[in-house]
Amino acid sequence: MSQHLLHTPLYDLHVNMGAKMVPFAGYEMPVQYALGVKKEHLHCRDAAGLFDVSHMGQLRLRGENAAKMLEMLVPVDVIDLPVGKQRYAFFTNEVGGIEDDLMVTNFGDHLFIVVNAACKTEDIAHLQAHLLADVELEVIEDRALLALQGPKAVEVLATLNPQVREMVFMDAARIELLGQECYVSRSGYTGEDGFEISVPNSHAVALATALIEDDNVEWIGLGARDSLRLECGLCLYGHDLDKTTTPVEASLLWGISKVRRTGGDRAGGFIGADVILTQMETKAVDRKRVGLMGQTKAPVREGSPLFDANNHQVGIVTSGTFGPSITMPVAMAYITTSCSQLDTVLFAEVRGKRLPMTVTKMPFVAQRYFRGE
Incomplete structure (x- = not known):
């Protein structure tokens, strides 16, 4: 393993838990644990999984015009984002492509931003290049990031602070856990109810240890994180999204706020x-x-070309796996618009064979975010 790879504050804990470590976005990260990818995936769906996502970039934007500045870079309503709320966003470029996707939280005295690990250097430079005179960008180096996901996540985290029960999907708050202030949002990347927790580095091992000691919780690696997000129709930057792909092509119109569309004084401007x-x-x-969705049991992987019934190539798979929750192959792909209607049958080329797949509504597994009783 290259000595140049970075380690998260939980590295030793992963090694001690028997994790298989792999290079990922410049870090040495756990791809799976002794339980194995399939069982980790199903455990997160049934109970609660704990993920180390400390490789992600954590940033703060401060200043009276921080929201105004960010709206120059994303097609999202940041100015009217309520305190204590989080919103999905993406940086766009001059040709309408997506430079990265991110989460933005309004904590009142600052905007808290989480960006993808593989893009964080470029994202930081992008923000710095567009800073307004009264806006300050802080790159957070002293906090780890944990994700606790699954139907029992709220019960687990409530044992440390019952305040989390009052939160609903995309709420965010400063919450004390084991005597330390953490940034907690009720959100995640699995389609399940759950929380993402920004915690001081010095406190990360203690918090992770307390969570994993609960019988409902298992460590989950990058392998199951990928299959969980794919089953729930969530994009992975660098695969399903990139600098050449527009939000319209990516079916992300829901990520463009109404106020930023045509017809109002804040429309456009990004x-x-x-x-x-x-x-x-x-x-x-x-x-x-x-x-x-596959019509056979054979998984179809990223990069597989797609053909129509007349043997014309009409697209390519950008993410693909065997979905453990539904025991069928699932994939995302970009295909010619004329072939994108639901129930259209296409054929993926895998090792010289053409496997039938059906254009299907996403998510493949229902998202179970908690939006209130």
């Missing part, structure tokens, strides 16, 4: 707005992101 808003108005895109 990088690439002309391209994206024109595509929204005309619906003129040549390809679309769709879900595919």
Whole structure:
């Protein structure tokens, strides 16, 4: 293993738990534990899984015009984001492509931003290049990030602070856990109810240890994290999203706030707005992101070409796996718009064979975010 790989504050804990460590986004990260990817996946669906996502970038934006500045870079309503709420966003470029996707939280005295590990250096430079005079960017180096996901996550975390029961999906708050202030959001990347917890590095091992001691909790590695997010129709940057893919092509119109669309005084104003808003108005895109479900048991992986019944290549798979929760192969792909209708049968080429797949509505597994009783 390369000595140049970085370690999260929980590295030794992963090794002691028997994790298989692999290079990922410049870090040495656990891909699976003794339980194995399939069992980890199913345990998260049935109970609660604990993920180390400390490799992600954590940032703060401060200043009276911090929200205004961020709205220059994302097609999302940041100015009216209530205190204690979180929102999904993405940086766009001049051609309407997506530079990265991210989460933005309003903590009142600052905006808290979490960006993808593989993009964080570029994201930090992008933000610095567009800072307004009264806005300060802080790169947070002294906090780890944990995700506790699954139907029993709230019961587990409530043993440390019952305040988390009062939160609903996309709420965020400063909450004391084991005597330390943590940034807790009720959100995640599995489609399940759960929480993401930003915790001081010095406190990370103690918090992770307390959580994993609960019988409902198992460590979950990168392998199951990927299959969990794919079953629930969630994009992975660098695979399902990239600099050449627009939000319209990516079927992410829900991520463009109404106030940032045409017709209002805050419409547009973000990088690439002309391209994206024109595509929204005309619906003129040549390809679309769709879900595919296999008709055989053979998994179809990223990079597999897709063909129509007339043997014309019409697309390519960007994420694919065997879905442990539904015991069927699932995939995301970009395909020619004319072939994107639900129930269309396409054929994925895998090792010289053409395997039938059906264009299917996503998510493949129902999302179970907690939005209130």
